[in-house]
Amino acid sequence: MIFSPTRLSKSISIETLSLSRKMSTYRLLAGGYRSTISLLSFDSSNAKLHVISDSPAPSNASWLELSPSKSGVLYSLSEDDKGLALSLKFDGKDRVEITGERETNGVPAHVCVLKDGSGIIAGNYGGGSIIYFPIDSDGKLSKTSESFPLKFPFVYEGKEAPVPDRQDTPHPHQIVEGEKGTLYVPDLGNDRIWVIERQGEQGFSIKGYLQCPEGDGPRHAVISPDGKHLYVLTELSNNIIVFSLNDSTYPAHPLPDFETSILPPGAPKPFVGVMSAAELLQHPSIPGVLYASNRGEVEAKKGKKDAVEGDTIAICLLSADGLKIEEIKQVRTDCDFIRAMQISPDGQYVALAGQNGGGVEIWKITGERGDVWKLAAKEESITKITDFVWV
Template identity: 30%
Template structure:
């Protein structure tokens, strides 16, 4: 029988989390059973997994350090236990996302940057080659979006929040929340620098705050959740130009909700029929139906059963969703109807303080 594990990064330096917690996942019931912990890491805020090669990567997110770290681990496929390989500097501050290229040979670190202006190294994005043993080589490319070393001029403050490789692995799209832009790079190979694509950026309305991005399984449509103006934007991907063309923008919160809200995560179901986003303030998961064109229509909202749902993840079967409520409530487990996309609270909880990110891995 295959082993499925959920790996959870927790905020343990300025929170009550413990590091990386590993749970055995029962795909029939949705139950999580503690398997192991990796404690010798500070604030592993974002995790990325390479199931095929049985490796996990964690972003160390510490705003007080000018340089944060990307950390590589081996995964024991029988127990889920992590063993340390190595770490490298991300060449920037407050590392909040890690993303692979499509073959899984390169990993990209995004730096939110809260360090003082002018503090070095100050990069918004850095690229690392992955060694044969799963470890990370030092960054072979990096770029800033502001200041003297900026790759593209801006008077705003950079806040890189995620980097996503295009489905054809030709381009790298970096959501910069501070600049209200998605910066488009030619996807670099080892030894190359980061160079702007022919269509160098997508400009969002002032104060939108593009945060996270995902592609439809068909590779032709991209979805972006905007943290600050609480919307979801839909784009057509033009592979010939490396360009994102806006199709649609919809709100992520009800019209009558007037309290403070910020958006966080976005994810699409494996069949491409449903899109989800998380609201921190409204404390909900918003659901959309996806039309054959890729455009979306609002389905509704499901309470996250906690405070500050920073991240959520659909399990490999597609029948459950786990929601990481960073500010209170731990992990909430929802049953997901694969035909309608509806989420139903199972009442099951994992009392884990300050969960930041959940990823699944199935082995065997």
């Protein structure tokens, strides 16, 4: 089942909301492969989306992460060969300023803020490592501490990897913090999710790993609300798989009878450079639903009879125990190459963007299971966005 929006020109109201509903304005920060971080305003009473301000951004600031404990503080990165992790802050005038930076040693793709507030961890997609940076009391990255990356081994060393063009070295893509400070690091290059334990204030060690099927290329993951399962989205095979976190025996393997493709009907078969899954989210208050973004269908079908304007979001409805996917619905967007996708803290809206075209869209989440989406607003002029934070 695929739901599709009605195409309208940019900045035009899409959804007519009840007049009895109180006016509510949301704000988002948007970063990406662009020269600015944009502050966006979304007014749910009239379905208007627009840019409030633009602030100078680090080069290729493709990920943004809010501090859970320090107001107005967030963290980002510079996805370049040298790589930087950065602390940022709102200046009170709808602007964002850089307050600190540290070198990560190799093309970071993700920043995780530790739950205890002690620091951040950057995942170096290009450097095959993760690296820790402590945070000062004001939220800035410490300038005085020494930090040393934890490098991952390459399990396909000396032999051909399943997808050689993408799996040429370790490629950690995300850091997810679980209970008691345990970290889970999806590594696209190794087909593993590394299980990491902290040692002292800044040290880390590999405790074990969760083994994905060869050639899956794990990208992003979420931990179930009860802490029992890790759901993993695989970029190279476009599947969702699940691991039990109750067993401390390693290596661990995916639970059987769960692996499910998120590709929409009629999509081309996955191969390098065409279809590639990107973001995996779970609803903040509705249990048993996962959202996963597809990428690449627009380019794959360009010029063909079944050409599409945008990629789809897969809505995956889980069984009560979370061990099976009961149904997958597809939402057809007008966004080309969806990497940015984030849900508002109140769970009412999801923002997504096309890295290669289609601008930014805001969708209203409805339905008892969070499985009915309605397009609420759209702005096509906002380009090259790869991540959001709702502020």
